[in-house]
Amino acid sequence: MVVGELAHERDLMIIGGGPGGYHAAIRAAQLGQTVTLIEKEALGGVCLNKGCIPSKVFTEGAAKLASLRKADQFGIESESIHFNLKKLQAHKVKMIHQLRKSIASLCKANKVELLNGSAFFLSEDRIGVENGDQYDVYRFKHAIIATGGSPTVNAKVEIDHERILNIWSMTNLEMIPEKLVIFGSDYIALxxxxxxxxxxxxVTLLIEQEDLLFDYSINRELKRVFKKNGINIIRNAVISAVSADENHVSIHLEKEEILTCTHMFVSKGQTPNVENLGINRMGIEMTESGFIQVNKQCQTSMPAIYAIGDVTEGPALAAKAIRQGKAAAEAIAGISTEVDFRFLPIAVHTLPPIASVGLTEQEAYEQGYQVNTGQFSLTSNGFAALRGERDGFIKVITDKESHLILGMHMIGYGAIELITSGVFTLEMAARDEDWLFPAYPHPSINESMLEAVEAIKKQSIHIMPEKERFPV
Structure with a gap:
């Protein structure tokens, strides 16, 4: 076909069927757009098929296994508990297929046209789509780039997907590694x-910096949990070379230390998938880091073209892509909207889980606030105690002058579900008094959030009072 000979007309073309792409497609369809969604591999993108969902199946499996090992205190007796990796792998595959089918059904119900193929821009209003021998040209009024990212490559670590793995292959292993070295400190690594x-x-964890990347109180607790579980952390790690044979991986560190393991997992973030899209030829503006430059409506330097998710700067999180996808669809439909990720929550499905939103204590001081903090240990929460989930705490950071809540940080049972309350708190510019007024369900972990705020004012009921100091 000669370009320009025939072009199919569409309102909106979306390249990439991951969380951002399909949310954008369905939201645009709700708003009356004629939408075509193009995915070269499988619906759901990397998140569903290779990243978030597979890893969360594994973390959920680990959580259930850990819970069973503590079930004896509830009178649940078992002579032995056997973990079957093949069954977990089968469950992972089943969940991926079910969720992928669900996305396809939602798109069909919303009259979103699905195309399989590789897409690239021919001009500022045309896209070519290749699928085997088939090639079609589409003229669009608007387009959204949602092509996601790929695991960042480290020049000194060659991924072979057998002994040296990344997130795309780690959850495909057919055996439990005897000795696993993890290079990275992001949420997936943890x-x-x-x-x-x-x-x-x-397990040994190699991190390139001096400490982990959370509020220092969370870092301290997480390191305590790791130590209790026998997970070793090597800080300021710089890899000089990695080699692998049929049975082992040798990791050479710059301090002349050599680590030997059976498997190595590398998690060093995402690189945006912007190659082969043709956007450089069109002159779409990019950031210095190689991401697509967008405004608060996710619009690129070409007004008809938008970009969302991992191809834009910021954390490589599905939550970010989903919000951007909806905002882009609404902006295209003429609705006044924008994205603001100041209060983007961070969630880590470790044991115990971690969740965070807003400023850390360090960041609050660096930004010039007079800081107050309140912290409440789950050891003192009755519901956490009866569940046998005593590890962790909830920490609240406020401005001493205005009493505005600046950040909430949690590690412990229920943290990921509870953090939404922290997001609402920051979005609505709540003060500590707003947390003190309501009644809270009892018994529940929710009460720990209240007592963390009460701790700022020394009103927490379940924190022992400080002993009075008498002069000697």
């Missing part, structure tokens, strides 16, 4: 560390 430790691996 989740894999805890999951495989629970499954029986001896």
């Amino acid at each position: 989740e894999i560390a805890m999951a495989y430790h629970t499954f029986g691996s001896q």
